[in-house]
Amino acid sequence: MKLLFICTGNTCRSPMAEALAKVILGPEFDVGSAGMSAWEGAPASDYAIKVMEDRGIDLASHCARQVTEELLREADWVIPMTEGHEIRLCAQYPEYVKKIRRLGNWGLSGQDILDPYGGSLQIYQSSADEIEKMIYDLKNKLDNLA
Incomplete structure (x- = not known):
C-alpha cells in the first residue's frame, strides 16, 4: 500500500509523518x-x-518535493495534515477525493497538525508526538481494512 503525506512546504510535518510511518x-x-x-x-x-x-x-537526507498529479495518482491514500490542505487537494484534484483523508480523521481526534515552522524545539516535539499518535490511529484503521 502506498501512502502520501501532505503539508505546506514538505520540510516539517509531512517529512516527520513519513519518517514515523515508515517505522510504525x-x-x-x-x-x-x-x-x-x-x-x-x-x-x-x-x-x-x-x-x-x-x-x-x-x-x-530529506529533500522537499511539490505535490503533483502523478504522486496523487500513484498513492492509495493521500493524507494531508490539515483540513485546509484536504479541501484544497479535493478542489484541485476532484478525481482523487475518495483517497484523500486528513491524518486527524483516521482516529477520533479530527484535529489538524498545526505547522511548527518557525517555532521552538518544544513545538516541534509536540507536533511529532501528535503525528506519532495519529499514525498509530492510521495503522489501526488500515489493519482493519485489510
Whole structure:
C-alpha cells in the first residue's frame, strides 16, 4: 500500500509523518511525502531533523518535493495534515477525493497538525508526538481494512 503525506512546504510535518510511518507501519507500506507549496529540494527544517534524530530516525537526507498529479495518482491514500490542505487537494484534484483523508480523521481526534515552522524545539516535539499518535490511529484503521 502506498501512502502520501501532505503539508505546506514538505520540510516539517509531512517529512516527520513519513519518517514515523515508515517505522510504525513497516516495510510493507510505501510511504512518501510532498508539499502544497514546497521548494523542490529544500532540506527538512533543523528542528524536524533534531526531533527525529532524538527518536533514532535520520531525516537529514530529506529533500522537499511539490505535490503533483502523478504522486496523487500513484498513492492509495493521500493524507494531508490539515483540513485546509484536504479541501484544497479535493478542489484541485476532484478525481482523487475518495483517497484523500486528513491524518486527524483516521482516529477520533479530527484535529489538524498545526505547522511548527518557525517555532521552538518544544513545538516541534509536540507536533511529532501528535503525528506519532495519529499514525498509530492510521495503522489501526488500515489493519482493519485489510
